[in-house]
Amino acid sequence: MPVRHRCAPFALLLVVLAGCQSGVDGGQAAAPATTAAPTTAAPVxxxxxxxxxxxxxxxxxxxxxxxxxxxxxTLTAVTVTAEDGTPLPGALDPAAGTWTAAADLGYGTTYAVQATATDAAGRTSTASGTVGTVTPRTLTMPTVFPDADTPVVGVGQPVSITFDEDVTDRAAVERRLSVVTTPHVDGSWSWLSDRTVHYRPAAYWPAHTHVVVDADLYGVDVGDGVHGQASKHVEFDVGPKKVGAVDATEHVLRLYVDDQLVQTMPTSLGKPSSPTPSGTYVVMQQSRHYTMDSSTYGVPIDAPGGYRTDVEYASRLSNSGIFVHAAPWSVGQQGYRNVSHGCLNVSTADAGWFYENFGRGDVVEVSNAGPRLAGSDGFGDWNVGWDEWVAGSALHPGV
Structure with missing residues (x-):
């Protein structure tokens, strides 16, 4: 007997319904399947x-x-050469994306640049050309004191920078000057002239301060087409606090080290016709033997009051010719009367002690003597009040 499949009509109905839902029924054709368009790689x-x-x-x-x-x-080759063929040193960064010169350029020089780079596809690009630097009208060399020959100075020593050409853009120079001290000490630059600028604190340096001076002046236009010839770096130490003090009415030079009295010396200062200026002096230089010559400050040797005398143990205190020096001829007046031409006369033994124990940057304070020492005379910086000193800065005038 044939087997009857009673579920067949129901299965057929499902097929028919499925055909209707898919759009087959009613003569509608099925929508074709969509195919994604092939992608094109972006150009390198x-x-x-x-x-x-x-x-x-x-x-x-x-x-x-x-x-x-x-x-x-990435860069694969870089060469930079001066006109004479000298290569400019330089180095690539780790990613080889930048080459940086490792030295300053020269003045008035044209540099030839050649470079090669490779892209991600391995293709090569090249570039070449020139870069030219400024040609100054002239150069000026800064001289910094203290220098390498004076690694230790006294508490009164200002930092001095002098130029051999006039500086008309003082602010441009000051922006490139730096003084860093250990321990920290606040100070200020002040211009004494178009060729001289000094730096000092408000009071004497603390004893044993370490001072680092940078005059980063190469390449700087200091005005009127004058450019800095070189940069300078100087370091020095400040020694113990050494201060001499003399009252012109007492005729005694008292010497202190770290505020302790260590020596007294009878002295004779300038006579009434040539008084020693009052004020604060800084030892500038020392000579075992020195010739005192009145013509150096405008009095001829053969004129009334003129002289030319050899002395021992001469410690210069000013450009105008004030010294501490041996004066055996006035020992009888030392401690009693002022008879010198302006110097501090002391005995040969005392002058030798001062010469051996005081030195560059140490201080001598003179009171109750003549008119005040000019701030521009030698290192007379301490004779200028702090507000006036700061006002002499090109960056902080009037502060």
């Missing part, structure tokens, strides 16, 4: 080489860091 950009300053630049500041840069790639 070519490497682009640039420089900072740009190629073709002229009049460039020689301390401008010359850089060669690669965009969309």
């Amino acid at each position: 950009p070519a490497a682009v080489i640039s420089t900072d300053p740009p190629l073709g630049s002229t009049g460039v500041d020689p301390v401008t860091p010359l850089r060669v840069l690669a965009g969309h790639g």
Whole structure:
């Protein structure tokens, strides 16, 4: 007997319903399946080489860091040469995207730049050109004191920078001057003239201070087409506090080390016709033998009051000719009367003691004598009040 499949009609109904839902029923054709369009890879950009300053630049500041840069790639070769063929040293960063010169550029020089870079696809790009630096009208060399020959100075020693050309842009210079001390001591620059600028604290340096001076002046336009010839770095230490004090009415020079009295010396200062200026002096230099000559301050040797005398143990205190020195001829007046031409006369033994125990940067304070020592005379800086001193700065005038 044939087997009857009673579920077949129901299965057929499901097929028919499925056909209706899919759009087969009613004569509608099924929508074709969609296919994604094939993607196209983005093009690899070519490497682009640039420089900072740009190629073709002229009049460039020689301390401008010359850089060669690669965009969309890496640098594979960079050469920079001066006109005489001297290569400019430099180095790539770790990613080989930037080459930076490792030295300052020279004045008035044209540098030839050649560079090669590779992009991600391995293609090579090249660039070449020149960069030219400024040609100054003239150069000025800064001289810094204290220097390498004076590693230790006294508490009164200002920092002095002198130039061999006039500085008309004082602010440009001051921005490139730095003084760092250990321990920290506040101070200020002050211009004494167009060629001289000094730095000091409000009061004497603390004993045993370490001072670091940087005059980063190479490449700086100091005005009127004059540029800095070189930069200078100096370090020095301040020694013990050594101060001499003399009252012109007492005729005694008292010497202190770290505020302790260590020596007294009878002395004779300037006579009434040539009084010793009152004020604070700083020992500038010392000579075992020295010739005193009145013509150095305008009095001829053969004129009334003129002289030319050899002395021993001469410690200069001012440009105007004030010294502590041996004066055996006036020992009878030392401690009693002022008979010198302005110097501090002491005995040969006392002058030798001062010469051996006091030195550059140490201080001598003179009171109740003649008119005040000018701040511009030698290292007469301490004779200028602090507010006036700071007002002499190009960056802080009137503070």
